[in-house]
Amino acid sequence: MQTDIDPRNLIGRKAFDREGTRLGTVDEVYLDDATGVPEWAAIRTGLFSRDAFVPLEPSEVIEGALRVPFDRALIRDAPDFGVGRHLSPEQELQLYHHYGLDLAPPPSPTPAHHDFGHVATPEAPRDIP
DSSP states (O other): OOTTSOHHHHTTOEEEOTTSOEEEEEEEEEEOTTTOOEEEEEEEOSTTSOEEEEESSSOEEETTEEEOSSOHHHHHTSOOOOSSSOOOHHHHHHHHHHTTOOSSOOOOOOOTTOOOOOOOOOOOOOOOO
């Protein structure tokens, strides 16, 4: 997502899927607890529908609208947690899995013959005078 966009300015913008089909309107924006970076948008998908959560990281703001790079069916099938509440880490994990996104890069393997330094050995006891 474009990082120079104020998350408050996303609210009310139209949202479209990868094919350009209108999804609805951005209802709320959820920030990452640790970084404050916009992470999720709740899109109101219809007059009597629910809000669907979409990830903002692969999404873009193009010509004043939010373009979400996923199919409409996948977005409509996203887990429904309601809006106006904090997303728990478990709920975020469910959303990441739903969209097939990785949370973090996999850890790099530790080399098998890595030198970790010298092993500490206990000192020999000293006689106290």
